[in-house]
Amino acid sequence: xxxxxxxxxxxxxxxxxxxxxxxxxxxxxxxxxxxxxxxxxxxxxxxxxxxxxxxxxxxxxxxxxxxxxxxxxxxxxxxxxxxxxxxxxxxxxxxxxxxxxxxxxxxxxxxxxxxxxxxxxxxxxxxxxxxxxxxxxxxxxxxxxxxxxxxxxxxxxxxxxxxxxxxxxxxxxxxxxxxxxxxxxxxxxxxxxxxxxxxxxxxxxxxxxxxxxxxxxxxxxxxxxxxxxxxxxxxxxxxxxxxxxxxxxxxxxxxxxxxxxxxxxxxxxxxxxxxxxxxxxxxxxxxxxxxxxxxxxxxxxxxxxxxxxxxxxxxxxxxxxxxxxxxxxxxxxxxxxxxxxxxxxxxxxxxxxxxxxxxxxxxxxxxxxxxxxxxxxxxxxxxxxxxxxxxxxxxxxxxxxxxxxxxxxxxxxxxxxxxxxxxxxxxxxxxxxxxxxxxxxxxxxxxxxxxxxxxxxxxxxxxxxxxxxxxxxxxxxxxxxxxxxxxxxxxxxxxxxxxxxxxxxxxxxxxxxxx
Numbered sequence: 001x002x003x004x005x006x007x008x009x010x011x012x013x014x015x016x017x018x019x020x021x022x023x024x025x026x027x028x029x030x031x032x033x034x035x036x037x038x039x040x041x042x043x044x045x046x047x048x049x050x051x052x053x054x055x056x057x058x059x060x061x062x063x064x065x066x067x068x069x070x071x072x073x074x075x076x077x078x079x080x081x082x083x084x085x086x087x088x089x090x091x092x093x094x095x096x097x098x099x100x101x102x103x104x105x106x107x108x109x110x111x112x113x114x115x116x117x118x119x120x121x122x123x124x125x126x127x128x129x130x131x132x133x134x135x136x137x138x139x140x141x142x143x144x145x146x147x148x149x150x151x152x153x154x155x156x157x158x159x160x161x162x163x164x165x166x167x168x169x170x171x172x173x174x175x176x177x178x179x180x181x182x183x184x185x186x187x188x189x190x191x192x193x194x195x196x197x198x199x200x201x202x203x204x205x206x207x208x209x210x211x212x213x214x215x216x217x218x219x220x221x222x223x224x225x226x227x228x229x230x231x232x233x234x235x236x237x238x239x240x241x242x243x244x245x246x247x248x249x250x251x252x253x254x255x256x257x258x259x260x261x262x263x264x265x266x267x268x269x270x271x272x273x274x275x276x277x278x279x280x281x282x283x284x285x286x287x288x289x290x291x292x293x294x295x296x297x298x299x300x301x302x303x304x305x306x307x308x309x310x311x312x313x314x315x316x317x318x319x320x321x322x323x324x325x326x327x328x329x330x331x332x333x334x335x336x337x338x339x340x341x342x343x344x345x346x347x348x349x350x351x352x353x354x355x356x357x358x359x360x361x362x363x364x365x366x367x368x369x370x371x372x373x374x375x376x377x378x379x380x381x382x383x384x385x386x387x388x389x390x391x392x393x394x395x396x397x398x399x400x401x402x403x404x405x406x407x408x409x410x411x412x413x414x415x416x417x418x419x420x421x422x423x424x425x426x427x428x429x430x431x432x433x434x435x436x437x438x439x440x441x442x443x444x445x446x447x448x449x450x451x452x453x454x455x456x457x458x459x460x461x462x463x464x465x466x467x468x469x470x471x472x473x474x475x476x477x478x479x480x481x482x483x484x485x486x487x488x489x490x491x492x493x494x495x496x497x498x499x500x501x502x503x504x505x506x507x508x509x510x511x512x513x514x515x
Contacts, residue, residue, distance in 0.1 A: 011055045039062050131172040218261075245384075268498045418477040422448045434472070
């Protein structure tokens with residue numbers, strides 16, 4: 001017996017032949033009404049609260065397809081199962097075009113009927129039940145994996161699995177999503193310990209691919225094979241955000257590579273993206289090209305010399321590639337770029353930066369409306385997806401699908417939703433970022449942060465001889481004691497970057513080829 005009384009309407013001009021089926025459904029606990037024609041069915045739907053309608057396709061008078069159309073006009077969300085004797089493709093195309101929930105081919109048997117009801121009405125519940133059960137089964141294995149992760153590859157695998165379950169449980173109701181949040185928080189605690197222990201050795205070349213290695217190790221090999229490359233850098237674009245647009249691209253593109261790389265610290269645009277385009281650490285940039293490095297306290301853009309840095313990279317490796325660089329910071333600039341993209345097709349390399357996701361992250365902090373729209377991780381992803389559907393990025397990718405170009409989609413760093421404030425004291429020269437600080441007079445609890453007292457070992461510049469960098473870990477953010485409660489309330493549950501977390505550091509690198 002079903003717990004909730006589900007009300008069905010069956011419309012068929014030969015309803016007498018279906019008496020046994022309707023009796024079977026009533027025994028199963030369903031409420032079943034019937035009609036022999038489309039006109040009466042429309043009246044019954046208008047006054048009745050039906051959960052589902054079985055509709056015969058071939059009826060005299062108002063046909064099944066005509067009845068379907070009229071029902072959908074007044075009740076667009078009412079699920080309709082089309083029942084037909086015909087398997088002709090055009091009839092099914094018309095029915096599916098009319099947004100039927102499913103269809104059955106006569107003769108039908110009782111088990112088929114109950115199955116289609118459950119599939120249609122209980123779909124979300126069954127998905128939720130199955131997903132929650134599957135995650136419960138995997139929970140212990142994932143916990144063991146977190147505790148036994150001792151390599152970069154281990155942590156990439158952990159993060160991929162956590163993102164997978166995060167997206168799966170997002171579609172399912174239940175309490176397991178809260179369990180996953182706790183497990184993810186535990187994973188980030190262990191990941192932060194792993195990074196603190198190994199990061200300085202990574203900067204000596206004993207670790208994962210980092211920001212300053214990306215062009216030489218990933219982009220140049222494609223150019224060497226004679227491929228023309230569109231390098232698309234979506235600022236502040238996490239692995240989970242890539243996953244939600246991934247399936248939108250697979251109809252037009254082959255996924256030649258879907259890997260990850262690690263952002264350098266700080267996981268902030270000034271450091272990470274400049275390092276990508278220069279192929280150098282921030283310290284090396286300041287030493288070799290000081291004119292292209294903008295200091296923390298400058299009022300101007302910290303990434304205004306990205307095109308010049310790309311040129312220095314090509315010059316150092318004696319590469320004569322013809323290239324372009326553009327930055328898309330609003331919809332109008334994006335529209336013009338897409339309109340003129342064909343003028344770029346003679347280039348070997350086209351680099352384009354999309355800044356919207358980064359703007360969204362900062363707006364999430366500054367604007368009350370955006371705060372409400374992106375109130376949690378799921379809403380943040382949803383807002384990203386909505387932006388993509390209406391973005392110049394989607395238009396560009398649609399156009400490039402018909403061109404002979406290799407397309408790379410990647411990012412410079414990710415972001416994390418912060419929740420826990422830690423106190424830091426610094427002078428006026430200290431930068432304002434909430435996930436990292438650099439200065440000469442910092443006061444903090446060293447157990448709460450990753451401290452780098454010799455910035456040169458982390459490939460970082462220093463403004464004076466006693467400069468120190470500190471990085472927030474887990475979901476912490478840094479707040480000054482002055483007006484502490486105000487700032488904690490203001491910044492808690494906002495998305496920030498610059499520190500150490502899987503979300504900020506483990507980044508998507510995707511290579512697409514048009515089909």
